[in-house]
Amino acid sequence: MFIADEERVTITSALPYIHGVPHLGNMAGSVLPAELLHRYYDVRGTENIFVCGGDVHGTPLELEALERGEDPRDIKDEQTQKVKEAYESLNVDFTIFSDTHSEYNRKQTHDMFEELYCNGLINEKTQNMAYCEDDERFLPDRYIEGECPHCGGLARGDQCDDCGKLVEPKEIENAECQICNGNNIEFRDTDHLFLDLTEFKDEIKAWIKDEKPVPENMEKQILHDLEEAEDRSITRDQDWGFQIPVERANERIEEEDLDVEKLDPEVYDEKVLYVWFDAPIGYIGFTRELFEDSDEWKDHWNTDADIFYSIGKDNAIFHTVIWPTMLLGSRNEEIEYGLPEYEFIQQYLMWEDGAFSKSRNRGIFIDEAVEYYPADYWRFYLAKMLPTDHDTNFSWDDFESEINNVLNDTVGNFVNRTLSLAEQWFDNEVPEADLTEDDREMLEEVEGLVEEYNSKFEERSPKEALDRGLALARAGDRYLSEEEPWNNEDRREETIYVALQIINKLGCTLYPFIPESSEKIMSMLGEDSQIDSEQDLLSEDDLRPVEAGRELGEREILFEKIDVSEQKDKVDTMEEESEEDNVLNIETVSFEEFGEMDIRVGEVLSVEDHPNADRLYKVQIDVGETTLQTCAGLRNHYEAEELEGRKVVVLANLEPAELRGETSECMMLAAEDDSGNVSLLTTDQEMSIGSKIK
Template sequence: MTDNRRVTVTAALPYIHGVPHLGNIVGSILPADIFHRYLDVRGVENEFIGGSDVHGTPLELEALERGMDVEKLAEQQHRKVKNVLEDFEMDYSIYSNTNSEFNRKQTHDMFEELYLNGYITEKEQTLPYCNNDERFLPDRYIEGECPHCGGLARGDQCDECGKLIEPEEIIEPECQICGENDIEFKETTHLYLDLPQFKDELEAWLENADSQPVPDSIINEVENAIENTEQRCITRDIDWGFEIPADRVNERIEEEGLDVEKIDSKQYEDKVLYVWFDAPIGYIGFTRELFDDGDEWKDYWTDSDTYYSIGKDNTIFHTVIWPSMLIGASTEDIEYELPHYEFIQQFLMAEDTQFSKSRGTGLSTEDALEMYPADYWRFYLARKLPQDHDAKFSWSDFEAEINNVLNDTIGNFVNRTLSLAEKWFDNEVPVGDLTDKDRETVEKAENLVEEYCEAFENHDIREGLEKSIRLARLGDQYLSEEEPWNNEDQREETIHVSLQIIRALGATLYPFTPETSRRIGEMLNTDIHTSEGVDELVDPLLGGLEPGHELGEREILFEKIDIEEKGVDEEDNMEEKEEHGFNTDTVSFEDFTDMDIRVGEVQSVEDHPNADRLYKVKVDVGEAVLQTCAGLKNHYEKEELEGKTVVVLANLEPTELRGEKSECMMLAAEDEDENVSLLRPEDAMKKGSKVK
């Protein structure tokens, strides 16, 4: 029977301030990819939508510190993250980023409808103001102690407990621009999303959905969040983000004669939409991009089961704020579907410490893939999927799962069966006159496939993998009990049935270990079908390999691992391991020789007209005088820099930083306390001398 569902699968957008670690992978992206691949195997029409979250303060701060254009930095980081996810075999239908023009259009569309429908209000907000930098400090520009748990609070949310907080609640707040505590709270005008208006509809969605849209383990938290929801600010005093479409909204108010107060466009010309507002809208914006803004994108958001995969720290955004935005932005023409189900994972702990990209704890995906193939990690992380409670990463556990389950159970069963088919039947599927026990084994395998599908439909991904592993165990036990090496009369039947089980194993493993499934398919000389309308998990899955079918070339699927050979000590703390990793992102000698590094002398230093932390510096490098925009204002006075001998990267690709040309870079060292010192030669050197 054909499954006529249309499904939209999404995963929380990774923020690109750094490369995702294993906690990010297991907490949101991997479950979504597994579910998407399961739907592919079942032949269900679906798209897996994702992208990088690129707006917000962390990237803007990093760009300032590095003296780079923030949009250029965002594109570089986006490509890096995208490449890592591809290496991890994430099968996105599209992987874009939230700064795309498609997302800008969708964000402005939804803002316009929310405003005209009366769900956006204006009010005064008391925000932290740094007297030292003479500017307001939105979200991540301020850090301090969480009032709820004592953990690290960053602007509007605590990294430790995940609670949303207001900046004035933060204990001992510190400005992340200058590092000072000279902060006071002043009033400024901002726009707010009036979330309490959606309470009744959110409660109805939670209670009356076809299937409960969130896991049992999180239901009470969601109910409480809906009950206690408050208005949330959707604008920020920064430059990096989407502008508020005030003129567009005002024009529509005037054209349609709407009884809605216009937006004071001048008041918001120096503000942007808050990153949390445009980030989830990216799910829809990316879908528009996938279909090049054709009407087909609407089918996936108005007539589709939408599935989300997120970490528990994202719960409130995806169960209160985002559904409210979907309700409030709906029109007669476009009525957005509310989430059908949200996979909400707990945390993966790194030796009892939460994996955290911002704090540098845990194992990055780049480091993980340097050590072992993607399928090894995908298999292990799916086994440890923190669906109901936090899970702990352990090197010894990882080694045991790969060696004892992936290699000894799955790999050995496949290899034993294929080697016997090669030896006895000229690498073909033998003819078999099945006995009652053979048919009983096939029936058990078919039941396991049914239970596998039930597990997925009940949103239990980890149990789905367990059913696939049990297929391998069933086949291995059957092969051992039948002893075809000692029972020549039953060899044909035993190998025939074992090969059918391998085909079922390859299909059911596909969502978890796609490369392994592809190799199993090649060894069986058959395809793992993932085409729309073709359900691979129905008859004749067990029996689809006809007698006489020629098999492919056998190969060893897995190798046993020894973590000590990789320099891993089980007693090592994961945080220390991460801190002391070195040379994981190398450059070639040729790349280095392409750099024109030379001695220069600072000629003049001026304040950058459009950036509080930057100087506009002119440097004489012998053959030319070059200009750079340097983030040194908090470290050097102008007088200290003028006439100073420095080391300069002279052939940097020119760019514009806040409207000023930057065509070289002065090299500096920075310690863990953020002290900065410009590099200079030990002895007097002529301007233009090459550094080699």
């Protein structure tokens, strides 16, 4: 049933990690279904918002920040913008794209934590966690990688990337620290807070069975995950993330005399909320940001709103078990959070029988896609290939076939042929027509296809809705061929009039999938090319005909046939070169780039412990013309006395960076083997301080 005008529709997609640009598989697996639904409701004139943002509290960003010697806060905006622009290059129409470190999300996260804790749904437990002896710190889940105990695939601390099973870090085989890449890991006890996942099992189970909010092929797995769920840690021993609102929770416990243990500030002031806890809360935090924290945001998240999520299958347990528990447990007098109306849970889009891989240049990444072909070509093909029920494979040959035979030959040719004839015979105007019974039957067939199109979207099947939209083009092409207006002059007015009505509906139905081309179609029909979200363009009551006498717009070619051989060879070559580099473990730089590096002999003048980092020294180095300071992670490898007076090789023109509050202006070069042994580089002969290395 179509949603009533007074209701609110909220659409979200899984939050992308902002470490690197997403690939086409990410687009098809989470963002695209949400985008299609968002634009569909725009065509239907239904108020809706599409909220998304960068997941910035994850391990990848902090590890990148450590490598770059920067604070994660200083690079999150740059990375978030890069991801946002990549998706927008494929015409993804976010209502808002923020990031999970925003102040609005901090407020929403603290609000929900307070409700959950004060309602007795968060409990303290002692957890045995991985601790890196070399880095002298606990390793949050994704700071440790190794082999999955279930399938042997790549397990990243809390989950296996290959089989999707939840994994405890202690279960991982051949575990490796992602900070130092060492194996000097032990497990130590540390206190953490856990979310109780048992309180609402019956309610969530009934919701899944009765409301059918998940695809049928995923229901059995989700019910199994729900049955096994017990509790899950929501805090971590690290710096990057939201602080735990200890004082706020304790004040409420005291004011309301709640039967809940107060939080110990000495334990929890130094910990942060874990990334998976504040990431889904970001959906609501972004909405608060969109509406500048006015009460309007609540209309999009209460039980009256229709809320849709689009996620990959690897995120199913978080969105169907953990997140509903958080929503139910956070309800209060101000807002009763609604559970999702539906969750698009996609399988994987693979790259020609293998996985996408940024490090191996395997597949096409979103920022590269539009360099090859227009955004609508990619959107169209990915929509046809949506991995709804099973994993699907991107194929260059299939991509070429769909663009040439369907988008160009079926859609483009029908539109161009009709408009060309209107231009030739009727001075580019919509002709007056005295419709026959056959003409009216044709228009009824069109309306029937539009109704089917609407039904498929309401049944959460955008891929099948696209098929109905394309059926309009096929029906129109058949109608023209049967009527043969080039041989039947007496029927030209009626034939072209009907064909123009079909094009009108074609432009509306294809808008979610190929918005840029659809707007061109509307413009060629002499209409405002912008979709008016307050008007339902596809309702039974509004045929929205292209009226007789209207002047048509300037005709233009919508699509062109493609030959993918050149692009395919280019991508394959990049992949092969990348594999060779991976085998050699080499990333090449140009001679000019190397020439810009000022590498010289220096002498260590003084060494002292870094005041804010356990594994760093603060070192003063004479490089000949001046003295530079570096922050070096050598405390686990050298005593201070071993370094003082030592001749070292220094990169002297390194861009200065702040490392834990201290400036680092240069870098001492060192070698490290697979066992984690470190040796500073020097020259094999006595060289004067400041001597250049070339």
